[in-house]
Amino acid sequence: MSEPFDLLVIGGGINGAGIARDAAGRGLSVLLVEKDDLAAHTSSASTKLVHGGLRYLEYYEFRLVRESLQEREVLLRNAPHIIWPMRFVLPHHSGLRPAWLLRLGLFLYDHIGGRKLLPPTKSVNLREPPHASILKPFLQRGFEYSDCWVEDARLVVLNALDAKERGADIRTRTECTGLAREGDLWRATLNDGAGETQVSARMVANAAGPWVDQLLQRALHRNTPAHLRLVKGSHLIVPKLWDGAHCYIFQNGDGRICFAIPYERDFTLLGTTDEAFQGDPNEVTISEDEAAYICASVNEYLATQVHPEDAVSSYSGVRPLYEDAAASASEVTRDYVFEVDDEGGAPILSVFGGKITTFRKLAEHALEKLAVGGKPWTSNAPLPGGDFPDDIDDGDELAPDYAWAYETWGMATIYRFSRAYGTRLTQIIGTFGNEADTGPQIAPGVFETELRYLRDVEFARTGEDVLWRRSKLGLHLDEAGRDAIARWFDA
Template sequence: MESHARYDLLVVGGGINGAGIARDAAGRGLSVLLCEQHDLASHTSSASTKLIHGGLRYLEYGEFNLVRKALKEREILLRAAPHIIRPLHFVMPHMPGLRPAWLIRAGLFLYDHLAHRERLPGSHGIDLRLHPAGVPLEESIRRGFVYTDGWVDDARLVVLNALDAHERGAMVLTRTQLINATRTKGVWQAQLQRADGTSFEVHATALVNAAGPWVSTLQATLGRTAHHGVRLVKGSHIVTRRLFEHDHAYILQNPDKRIVFAIPYQRHYTLIGTTDLDYQGDPGQVSITDDETRYLCAAVSRYFKHPVTPADVRWSYAGVRPLLAAESAANPSALTRDYSLELDAPPGAAPLAPLLSVFGGKITTYRKLAEEALDQLCHVLKRPAPAWTANAPLPGGDIAQADFEGFAAQFQQQFPWLPADLARRYAHAYGTRAARILAGADSLAGLGRGFAPGLYEAELRYLRDTEWARCAQDVLWRRSKLGLPLAAEALDGLKSLEKLTQKLDAWFASEQQRDPMR
C-alpha cells in the first residue's frame, strides 16, 4: 500500500460494527480501508454470550423497538451464515417468588409476535418433571417455558464480515492503529502506525469511528465533542465441564432481577454468563473477578441439583461493552443495548470529510447498524447506492436452503477420509469454503504437519493467508476455540497449551520470514 493512498472511507475498529460497516460500504462500491489496532474481534466482539437474539429481558424495560429490530435481524442472520449461526432452544424454569408465570407467558407471547418468524418455532410451556431439561434441576422446580433464539461463533462472524469486505475490494489492516487524523482540504488526513512502530499516511473522504470501548477516546483524539457517550460495562463468563446431557440452554432468573444463561458449549462444556458491572480502566486489560465467579456459580447452583463452585471453572473470559450512556439508569443491566449513529459533517452546499461515530449496539443488530450508517454516508457523500446485505450470505454461508445438517453430511461424504469430528468442525467454521483448506489432499498426511489433534498446517496456512491470523492467540481463541480443551485441563493441560502456543508462534514467525509480503 502506497503512502498517501486515497479512500472513500476509513473505518477505525475491527469489531463487529466496524467489520459490518466495511463490508456494506465495499458492496456499495466505495473504496474502503479498515484498520484495527489489534486482531479482528480481539476485545468486545469475541467476549459476548454468543447469542443472536431479540433480547427477551429487554421487553421488561419497554425496549419494544429494539427487540423487534433484533428479532428481524435474527432471521436474516440465520439465513446468511447457517454454518456459524444455529437455532438454540432455551428453557426458563419457573422459580416461585420471582417473575410470575403470567408475566413470563405475556413476555413470550410478545417475543413470538413482535416480528415475523420463518425459521424458528414459537414458545410453549413444559412440565419439567417429564422434560429432559428437568433432570439436572432441583426437584422443587416443576414447570418452565421453552423458546428459541440463535447461537453464534461471535469472533468468526467478525472475521467473515471483514473477509467479505476484502473480497469486495476493501483493504483490511490488522495491528494497525490510528494515531491521529485531521480535516485538511476537505478530506481526512490520517496517520496510521503498524505494530513494528512504522507509520504511514492515508487520505479518506469520510471517517467512521467504530472503536467500541475506545469510541470516546478516539473522539478526543480527533478533537471532536460528541453529543452521545458510552458507559463501559464489564460482562464476564465462566466455562465448566458439561453440566447436562441435553442440547437445550437455560435462561435463569435471579433475585436481583438479572438473568444468567447456561449454554451448551463446544460439545464438552457449559458456558455461564454474564455479569453487568461498571468498568473503569483499560478495556484491553479486562478480566473476571473472584466475586463475579462466585456470583455466576451461585446463580446456577440456585437451580441445579449439583452445586457449581469456583473449583469447577475450567476457563473464563471478560469483555467491556460500550453501552449508550443514560443518566437515568443506575443499574447497568437497565442500560439500552440499542445504538446511535452520530454524523458530524461540516456545513455547506457540498459537505466534505464527514465523521460518523458509532455508540452502543449489540452483535445481533450489527448488520442493520451498518446499513443505516451507509445510508447516511452515501447520502452526505452524494454516492447513492442501494442497501444489499439483507439477502447476501456471508463467506461460506451459501448453503442451499440454509440447511447446515444436510451440507455437513454431504461434506463428510465428499471427504470420507476426514475424521467425523474434524469434518464437522471444518463445516461449522468454514461452511462451503472448507473444501479450500483440503484442496489437493486425499488423506490427513496431505494436510501437512499436525500441531495438535485436529489442527494441521493446511488450516494454518488458510487462516494466515485468508483470515489475517498472525499468532497462536488468533488461531486458538478467536478463529477457533481449540485452546479450550487444553486450557480446561489441570496443570498438564496448561503446560500443553503453552507448548502448543510456542510451536504455533514459531511457525508464524518462520512463515513471516519466508514470505514477508504476506
C-alpha cells in the same frame, strides 16, 4: 500520497466489519484498520447469541427487540454454518416474575419480529426428563422458546473477509494514532508496528468500541461530551453439566438473568455479569465477585452445584453502551446511537452502543447517515461459506457431503470444518478427486494447511488469533498443542 479512500473505518469489531462490508459492496473504496486482531475485544466476549433480547421487553425497548428478532432470521439464512437455532428453557420461579408475565413476554417475543424459521414457545413440565435430573425439585413449570447461537468472532472475520473480496483494504495490527480534518478530507496517521504511514479519506466511521470517545476527541481536537457507559460482562466455562442441546435462562433475584448454554460439545457456558467498568479496556478479566455471582445465580436452579474453581476457562469484555443515564448497568440501553460531525468539511460518524444481532442494520443506517448512495444489499447475501444447498440447514448436515475426506482428515475434523468454514472448507481440504495435502500435523486434529488458510485468508497472525477467535481449539488442546500452534506462527 495515494488516492483518498472513500471511507476509513476505524475498529475491527462487528460494527466496523459490518460497515466496511456494506460500503465495499456498494462500490466504495474502503480501508478498515484495527489496532489488534479482528474481534479482539468486545466482539469475541459476548454470550454468543443472535437473539431479540427477551429481558429488553421489560424496559419497553420494543423497537430494538423487533429489529433484533427480524435480524435473527436474516443472519440465520445468511450464515448457517456459524449460526444455528437453539431452544432455551425458562423456569418459572415462584418468588420472582409471575408465570403470566413470562408467558406474555414470550408471546410478544414470538410475534413482534415476524418469526418464520424457528419453532414457537411452548410450556414444559420441569418434573419430567430431562429437566427433572438437572434442575432442583422445587422448579415445576417452565417455558421453552427459540433463539440462535453465533460464533461471534468468526462472524466478524467473515464480514471482514467479504469486505476484502469486494475490494476493501483490511489492515489488522494497525492503529490510527492521528486523525485530522483537512477541508473535504480526513488525514489519518497509521502505525502498524513497523512505522507510520499516512492515508486520506473522504469520510470516517469511528467504530472503535470502548475507545470511540477517545478517538472522537483526537479527531476533533477538543473535549467532547462522554457518550459511553462502559459495562463489563464476564463468563465462566465449566465442564459439561448435562447431556442434550437445550439451554437454560435463569431469573436472578436482582432482576437480571443468567444463561447456561452447552458449549463446544464438552463444556457449559455460564454468564453474564453487568458491572460498571472504569479501567483500561485492554486489560479486562473476571473478578472473584463476578465468578461467585455467576455460580450463585445458576446454583439457585441447578441440582449439581457449580463453584468458581470448577471453571476451565473464563473471559470478559467491555460493552461500549450509549450513556442514557439509566440507574444501573443492567438497564442501560443496548440500542445503537450515531453522532455525525461534518462541521467544517469531511464527515465523521461515531457509533455508540449496539449488539451483535443488529450489526447488519446498524451498518445500513450508518451509511444512510453518511449519505452513501447505492441500495442496501446485505439482507440476501450469504457470508463466505454460507451458500448452502437448499436442502441443507446447518454445518452438521453439510459435513456428510465431504465424507470422501473423512479418512484423510478424520470425521471429527470435517465436522469442525463444516461448522467453521461452511462451503469454504474446500479451500482447505480440496475437492473430491483433487484432495489437498494436509501438510504436517501441528497439533492433534490441526494440520498446517488449515493454519496457512487462516493466516493467508482470514487475517490470523498469532496462535491466540486461531486458538481463541477463529476457533475455540484452545479449550480442546493441551498446553503442548497450544504452544505448537503459537510456534508455527512465530516461525
